[in-house]
Amino acid sequence: MPREYTYGPFQSRRLGLSLGIDILTKKKTCTYDCVYCEIGSTLLLVPPTYEIKNPPTSHYRNEIKEMMRLFPNLDSITFGYNGEPTLNPYLGDYYRITSEERKDVKWNEKKPYISLFTNSSTVYLEEIRDRIKVFDYVLAKLDVGNDKDFIKTNRPHEKVPSINIIIESLIKLRSLMSHKKFDIQCLIYNSYRKDFNSNNNEKNIINLGNAIKKIKPDAVQIYSIARIPSEYFVYAIREQQKKSIVKTLKEIVNNEAIEINYY
Numbered sequence: 001m002p003r004e005y006t007y008g009p010f011q012s013r014r015l016g017l018s019l020g021i022d023i024l025t026k027k028k029t030c031t032y033d034c035v036y037c038e039i040g041s042t043l044l045l046v047p048p049t050y051e052i053k054n055p056p057t058s059h060y061r062n063e064i065k066e067m068m069r070l071f072p073n074l075d076s077i078t079f080g081y082n083g084e085p086t087l088n089p090y091l092g093d094y095y096r097i098t099s100e101e102r103k104d105v106k107w108n109e110k111k112p113y114i115s116l117f118t119n120s121s122t123v124y125l126e127e128i129r130d131r132i133k134v135f136d137y138v139l140a141k142l143d144v145g146n147d148k149d150f151i152k153t154n155r156p157h158e159k160v161p162s163i164n165i166i167i168e169s170l171i172k173l174r175s176l177m178s179h180k181k182f183d184i185q186c187l188i189y190n191s192y193r194k195d196f197n198s199n200n201n202e203k204n205i206i207n208l209g210n211a212i213k214k215i216k217p218d219a220v221q222i223y224s225i226a227r228i229p230s231e232y233f234v235y236a237i238r239e240q241q242k243k244s245i246v247k248t249l250k251e252i253v254n255n256e257a258i259e260i261n262y263y
């Protein structure tokens with residue numbers, strides 16, 4: 001059967017054996033155009049209310065069923081490696097079908113999570129929070145804690161709300177998901193352009209720490225660029241820098257219930 005929706009599985013440091021699910025269009029459409037994006041520049045920069053109307057076809061059920069039977073050792077079935085999946089208003093239908101099919105499989109060990117990556121730009125919309133909250137595991141992006149760094153790093157569409165509104169929305173989403181897994185992912189990078197300060201600056205790390213303290217996720221994942229970034233002048237931070245960011249964040253967050261790790 002030709003594969004339209006799934007790719008992999010592949011081994012992910014954070015998710016284990018993960019089957020990727022693509023419910024977007026082939027043309028990269030996103031509410032952000034991150035300087036470090038590893039899937040290239042955003043071809044269509046859209047507002048958070050934009051809808052990619054791709055409902056699941058019958059092929060989706062058949063394909064996911066077949067992939068689950070082929071890989072009964074999956075750890076995660078993951079939406080959103082290639083853009084912002086919450087732009088698809090049928091995300092809830094994809095979740096439902098995936099969850100129904102997951103019940104019928106004899107899994108090797110425990111059943112895989114149904115996971116979602118989101119860039120957090122749409123989470124201020126109540127209907128999007130309602131669609132997201134059913135997932136077993138949500139990994140929400142937050143690379144910055146102030147608007148200056150937000151605009152430089154994530155280059156959001158002008159209709160994306162301010163970072164404070166996004167942080168408040170993540171607090172609301174977290175409260176809806178208290179029995180699920182909820183992590184924050186922060187991609188921190190360096191820049192060698194003197195006129196372009198990266199998000200690896202002291203003010204941003206402090207602002208991020210204060211935001212994480214309020215959001216109270218289960219865990220925070222600090223990571224950096226691992227493939228070719230969208231802009232030539234950005235590059236990965238070193239392991240030592242990741243360690244030092246983790247230390248600073250732990251001091252600010254001061255909450256042992258929140259795991260803070262680097263990858």
Ligand code: SF4
Pocket residue numbers: 030031032033034036037038039042082083084119
């Ligand atoms: S949010 Fe994700 S897909 Fe969109 S530009 Fe940023 S890194 Fe790329």
